[in-house]
Amino acid sequence: SFESSVPEPLRNLWKKFAATNFSNKEQFQKEVVHHVETTLARSLYNCDDLAVYSGAALAMRDKLIIDWNKTQQAHTLADQKRVYYLSLEFLMGRTLDNALLNRDIKGYAAEGVSELGFRMEDLIEQEHDAALGNGGLGRLAACFLDSLASLSYPAWGYGLRYRYGIFKQEIIDGYQVEVPDYWLDFNPWEFPRHDITVDIMFYGYVRRYTEEDGSTVNIWEGGEVVQALAYDVPIPGYGTSTTNNLRLWSSKPSTGEFDFQKFNSGDYESSVRDQQRAETISAVLYPNDNIDVGKELRLKQQYFWVAASLYDIVRRFKKSHRAWTEFPHQVAIQLNDTHPTLAIVELMRILVDKEHLDWDTAWNIVTETFGYTNHTVLPEALEKWSVPLFQNLLPRHLQIIYDINLFFLQSVERRFPKDRELLGRVSIIEESNPQVIRMAYLAIIGSKKVNGVAELHSDLIKTTIFKDFVNIFGPDKFTNVTNGVTPRRWLHQANPQLSALIKEKLGSYDFLKDLSLLSGLEKFADDKTFQKEWMDIKLRNKQRLAKYIKDTTGISVNPSALFDIQVKRIHEYKRQQMNIFGVISRYLSLKAMTKEERAKQVPRVSIFGGKAAPGYWMAKTIIRLITAVSEVVNNDADIGDLLKVVFIEDYNVSKAEFLCPASDLSEHISTAGTEASGTSNMKFVLNGGLIIGTCDGANIEITREIGEERIFLFGNLAEDVEDLRHAHRYGKTPMDPSLKEVCDEIQKGTFGEPGVFAGLIHALTEGGDYYLVSDDFASYLSTHKLVDEAFKDTAAWAHNTIVAVSRMGFFTSDRAINEYADEIWNIDPVKVD
Ligand code: F58
Secondary structure: OHHHHOOHHHHHHHHHHOOOOOOOHHHHHHHHHHHHHHHOOOEOOEOOHHHHHHHHHHHHHHHHHHHHHHHHHHHHHHOOOEEEEEOOOEEEEOOHHHHHHHOOOHHHHHHHHHHOOOOHHHHHHOOOOEEEOOOHHHHHHHHHHHHHHHOOOOEEEEEEOOOEOOOEEEEEOOEEEEEOOEOOOOOOOOEEEEEEEEEEEEOOEEEEEEOOOOOEEEEEEOOEEEEEEEEEEEEEOOOOOOEEEEEEEEEEEOOOOOOHHHHHOOOHHHHHHHHHHHHHOOOEOOOOOOOOOOOHHHHHHHHHHHHHHHHHHHHHHHOOOOOHHHHHHHEEEEEEOOOOOHHHHHHHHHHHHHOOOOHHHHHHHHHHHEEEEOOOOOHHHOOEEEHHHHHHHOHHHHHHHHHHHHHHHHHHHHHOOOOHHHHHHHOOEEOOOOOEEEHHHHHHHOOOEEEEOOHHHHHHHHHOOOHHHHHHHOHHHEEEOOOOEOHHHHHHHOOHHHHHHHHHHHOOHHHHOOHHHHHHHHHHOOOHHHHHHHHHHHHHHHHHHHHHHHHHHOOOOOOOOEEEEEEOOOOHHHOHHHHHHHHHHHHHHHHHOOHHHHHOOOOEEEEEEOOOOOOOHHHHHHHHHHHHHHHHHOOOOOOHHHEEEEEEOOOOHHHHHHHHHHOOEEEEOOOOOOOOOOOHHHHHHHOOOEEEEOOOOOHHHHHHHHOHHHEEEOOOOHHHHHHHHHHHHHOOOOOOHHHHHHHHHHHHOOOOOHHHHHHHHHHHOOOOOOOOHHHHHHHHHHHHHHHHHHHHOHHHHHHHHHHHHHOOHHHEHHHHHHHHHHHHHOOOOOOOO
């Protein structure tokens, strides 16, 4: 073992001085003060929230890194198969609160800082979100890391250390303005590994020659070289000392590349340019959600990250001196969408060009190693790379892709000799002008398993976009793993009062490790005292949100009104436009009512939040309509508290943490068949809110679990969408009359200059209403009426939310991770200590 590689006396001396860490309040305080005074060079007399937050974070980091070391040693010793989760996005949010709770030391830590004269809530607020992701896909990766560590799986995440995460959103004069998110000025949660670097090559050419034995060898040489430097982020599990690693790569000039010659000879500017070109690779996260734009820098990011990660994975494997054929028994690699698909090609290049394995052996290893998760069926989101662009950047990889494609098409032709069109349909290369590489097809062909992220979505990929591949590979290659969310962050951390109440009823916090235990709540669903406590917590969470809204927007909202929340990326398919049209329709009906009628209405607060991709003009127009409607409605004396409209600026993970507990109703209203899963639907229900939603993504499974009497479903089904679109294209479907009224009102100028919103109206009319807003609008409005009625019966509402929570056990990311581990990765947990 590696222990015996060090002589015993040395080992003992080391152990005598080995790092220890705090395990009670006084020791914690000592560490905090120590860091404030030494690491931060501050003092008792020069100390604020930020300094104490920093001290506490550094103390916590020391604690985590000790467990991290133990974990890595245990994993090395166990020598079991590991999983590597490759994701271009990890939307982690804040760490301090989560780490304190996962290590179960928040109690004494909060007391400790309070004695030092500070409040833990204020310190937590000092932390900058780690926002290295766009939306659901990135947050899913973060929930998965939490579950992998909590379940003690030997797992690593690999990603990019963007200098700028997702932009900050400001709303100026009602419009979204993007501000860069520079988050690294103080980040205590990462460890630079100056000893772990990989040189990554781009461009150049392929030299081909024949060996004496007649075999051909391809060598890729001559291109630009950039260095990847590793930064490690510890990921603490809940209720275990397992602390896994998230390794993020940062780009810098390679030591060979930075031209000291130029620098010294006075060509300072060009040497700085070289440096900046290298650093640009990991500089920014692309801010697009569900759209592929095909920029060279994005491909550079992908290859840089994939090549560095694979080098690292292969290096770790080679230490064990196993035969290459053992590789898939030691390594599983999961591709979070197609962004890391180059890993399939890069591993082929390593095995064939560098390790000189024959093609078939290498291909067998590769196709036993990878799994591919698909997150979308939207055609505009499927990644495609132009062949000329790709060839220039990665010439050898293009050759390998051509070979993979050739062998694949040959095997298809052998099996389906009559079907000539099939070859064109499934070819990795699309014969467009220019030719493009279909990354999803490459990912399918190179993986052992392909999965969708909710049942409907997994069925849809099998029957639509990947239908031919089901025919070719058989149905078993395609599977479903329904998404989940971590109850540690999304219940315990976001809603500590609800978590504590549940603990009181169930007798322990075991439900945080086994969420199915929530079922024990159901028997209290009709208990009046319990209902009261339950609804009081909801009210307090709504009051906290009301205060936040008042402080940040100046809008006063009534905490006992029905809080109706839609927060997620702004996208036409998610249909925030339908929500705001519904709000306008409600406003018009309220206006038309007598005083007496108005008095009978349920007061509502409609809350929106979410970022639009900077280049997505229609999404930005939707934001502008929401803010325009809020300006009118909130200042209309006839309406008062009956309707308020709020746009929450800069929606992110830490805002989601206080929004989810404060909803009565949340909206998950995508056109059926477009939202692969959705995960905020799970978070809202888990926090005691109900859903209005379409039969889409995980809404369907949520309905199955909690019962259809506890969810407000509406709208057309996925199976009818194609026909409806067809009807719009050829028939001229008349617009729904209520929607027509709304459009007329917008065009009258009630919400400001109507020209601003012309694009939105055009999309519904001449544009063919691709997202079927008109088709679903009547059913959407009538379902909102049902919500109003249901909300009046507080006891029934309380009952339904309690029952719903008690049946949400399925939606923990622990369940999802166990399914991946058993069905796709074949890995087992490793006990640490
Ligand atoms: C999301 N995809 C799905 N993509 O839209 C959502 O239904 C699902 O719940 C979630 O994944 C997790 O499975 C998503 O967030 C992106 O943001 C990509 C970022 C990179 C460019 C392409 C879109």
